[in-house]
Amino acid sequence: MFVLVEMVDTVRIPPWNFQSKLNEAISEELNKKLANKVVYNVGLCICLYDITKLEDSYIFPGDGASHTKVHFRYVVFHPFLDEILVGKIKYCSQEGVHVTMDFFDDILIPPESLQQPAKFDEAEQVWLWEYETDEGAHDLYMDQGEEIRFRVADELFVDTSPTGPATAAKETPAQPGQSTAPPAEERGEKKEPPYTLIGTICEPGLGLLSWWNS
Amino acid sequence: MEVKNANAAMLSNYEVFKLLTDLKEKRKDSGRNKHSVGQQNLNTITYETLKHLSNTPCSRQSPEIVKEFLTTMMPHKLTKAEKLQLLNHRPQTAVEIQLMVEESEERLSEEQIEELIQTVSDILPGDPEQQNVAPAEAEMDEGGEQS
Numbered sequence: 001m002f003v004l005v006e007m008v009d010t011v012r013i014p015p016w017n018f019q020s021k022l023n024e025a026i027s028e029e030l031n032k033k034l035a036n037k038v039v040y041n042v043g044l045c046i047c048l049y050d051i052t053k054l055e056d057s058y059i060f061p062g063d064g065a066s067h068t069k070v071h072f073r074y075v076v077f078h079p080f081l082d083e084i085l086v087g088k089i090k091y092c093s094q095e096g097v098h099v100t101m102d103f104f105d106d107i108l109i110p111p112e113s114l115q116q117p118a119k120f121d122e123a124e125q126v127w128l129w130e131y132e133t134d135e136g137a138h139d140l141y142m143d144q145g146e147e148i149r150f151r152v153a154d155e156l157f158v159d160t161s162p163t164g165p166a167t168a169a170k171e172t173p174a175q176p177g178q179s180t181a182p183p184a185e186e187r188g189e190k191k192e193p194p195y196t197l198i199g200t201i202c203e204p205g206l207g208l209l210s211w212w213n214s
Numbered sequence: 215m216e217v218k219n220a221n222a223a224m225l226s227n228y229e230v231f232k233l234l235t236d237l238k239e240k241r242k243d244s245g246r247n248k249h250s251v252g253q254q255n256l257n258t259i260t261y262e263t264l265k266h267l268s269n270t271p272c273s274r275q276s277p278e279i280v281k282e283f284l285t286t287m288m289p290h291k292l293t294k295a296e297k298l299q300l301l302n303h304r305p306q307t308a309v310e311i312q313l314m315v316e317e318s319e320e321r322l323s324e325e326q327i328e329e330l331i332q333t334v335s336d337i338l339p340g341d342p343e344q345q346n347v348a349p350a351e352a353e354m355d356e357g358g359e360q361s
Contacts, residue, residue, distance in 0.1 A: 001302065002230045006219040032252035036259035042220050046230065046259055047237060073222060075230055084299055084313050086270070103262035151313070205309035212309060 001085065004049055005042055005076045008069065009033075013057075015064045023051060026070055034074060038194040041157050043078030044104055077104060079197070083152045086209070089144055092127045094120065097142055099150065099199065106193040109150060113200035114142075115207055129207070140211060147209045150199035158192045224294065227272035227302045228280060234260050234267075271304035274339040283337045290322075290330065304338045306331060 009030070017025045027048050034045040053071035060067065079085055087099040087107060097114065099107040111118060115129045121141075129140040142148070201207040238260060267273060280301065287297050292315060299314040308327050312318045318327065 001227060002225040003221055004223040004225055005217060006222045007215060007217050009215040028253075031256045035256040037255070039217070042217055046263060047234065047256060049233065071218070075225060075233065078220075080295060083295070084303065086303070102266040103259055149313075203313065205307075205313045212307070 001077065001079050001083065002046065003043070003076050003078050004073050005039075005045075005078075006052070006071070006073050008071050010067050010069050013066045013068065018066075022054070022057070022068070026051065026054070026068065030070070030072060030074075038157075039076070040159050040161075040194070043076040044195060046075040046077055046103075049073040049075050079152045079155075081152060081155075084149060084206075085152060085199075086147060086149050089142055089146050089148055091144055092120070092125055092142060097127055097148075099148055104197075106196045107150075107199055108196065109199045109201055113153060113198075113202050115201055129211075140208070142208060148201065149206050149209060149212075150201050151203065151206060152197055153200040154198040156196040156198065158194050158196075160192065160194045224298055226280065226298055227267055227270055228275040230263070231267045231272050234264050238264070270302065271338055271340070272302060274341075275301075279337060279339070283333075286333055286337060290326070300330070300334060301338070304334055304340065306335065306340075 011026050011029045013022070013025045013029065017028075020028075030048050035047055036045070038044050049072075051070060051072045055069040055071075057066040057068040059065070085101065087101040090098040090100040090105065092098070094111075096108050096110040098105075099109060101107065111120070111127070114127060115131075117130045118127055119130060119139075120127055124141075126144075127142045129142070131138045131140050205212055283301060284297065287300070292300070296315050300311075303310065303314065305311050305314060308324075308331065311322075311327050311330055315322065322330070
């Protein structure tokens with residue numbers, strides 16, 4: 001579930017922090033910069049593990065702060081492919097079952113990866129598993145808050161760094177009769193999570209914990 | 215910022231749990247600056263991760279237990295990822311072991327799977343609430359018969 005990532009960065013310590021020990025000031029700055037943030041293609045950063053190397057600190061003209069190049073290791077949440085994880089069901093929608101792990105929320109189990117046959121109950125907005133036994137079909141509901149065991153099928157990293165102003169769209173001259181609906185507004189409303197996990201529960205042993213506890 | 219190695223090492227849930235608990239203790243003592251705007255992210259992620267991990271078997275582990283577990287696991291020839299999953303999840307049924315160990319039908323016989331479940335149950339501490347339920351029910355049965 002968690003990995004150690006080796007990184008290098010230049011940390012700026014402002015003069016009003018010069019009274020604290022360098023290591024503590026640097027740890028604080030690194031945690032301020034990275035904790036609870038997603039680094040593209042790396043994962044969700046949790047906290048600083050240790051500082052492996054500190055290079056010399058420099059002060060540049062025009063800025064009273066010190067700049068130090070730091071080599072450090074950070075604890076990152078980055079489950080490997082096919083890893084088994086346990087989370088709680090946040091809610092169900094047409095897109096599938098949304099699972100949360102308290103510190104990480106963007107986990108989706110799409111309908112085709114649910115235990116088959118699966119059906120979406122529109123009235124209660126919940127997915128259920130139509131489990132066949134000799135006695136007949138049981139409907140096993142996937143209710144909110146239930147603990148669920150799933151396998152990591154895929155991961156999606158989206159680069160959410162700010163893009164420049166929309167140049168191409170604005171430069172094409174408006175054709176008569178065509179509405180120039182600003183695309184920027186649509187893009188602004190639809191925010192993609194920077195890191196999403198796609199899960200599957202299509203195997204014996206996966207799904208709600210209560211299904212498999214004898 | 216540069217990422218030198220995105221996969222330098224794998225950490226068990228217990229190591230992260232211990233790291234965050236120690237961090238929380240240290241920051242409790244420092245007092246003043248942990249509520250500043252910049253530290254809010256660290257507080258949130260620490261709180262949420264500890265909340266999640268305290269409901270898992272790793273909260274009852276210790277470095278000695280982890281070492282004993284890994285030593286006992288050596289003869290079974292499991293990969294690092296498989297041993298890590300067994301350590302983090304503490305499976306108690308054959309179905310769970312089959313999920314975590316790849317191609318378990320070919321690599322492990324039924325006896326070996328039973329042996330794995332037994333080792334995991336013995337070395338890794340379980341949930342005391344779950345373990346107390348079974349003997350409590352036995353006591354209630356005896357009480358009913360006596361009266």
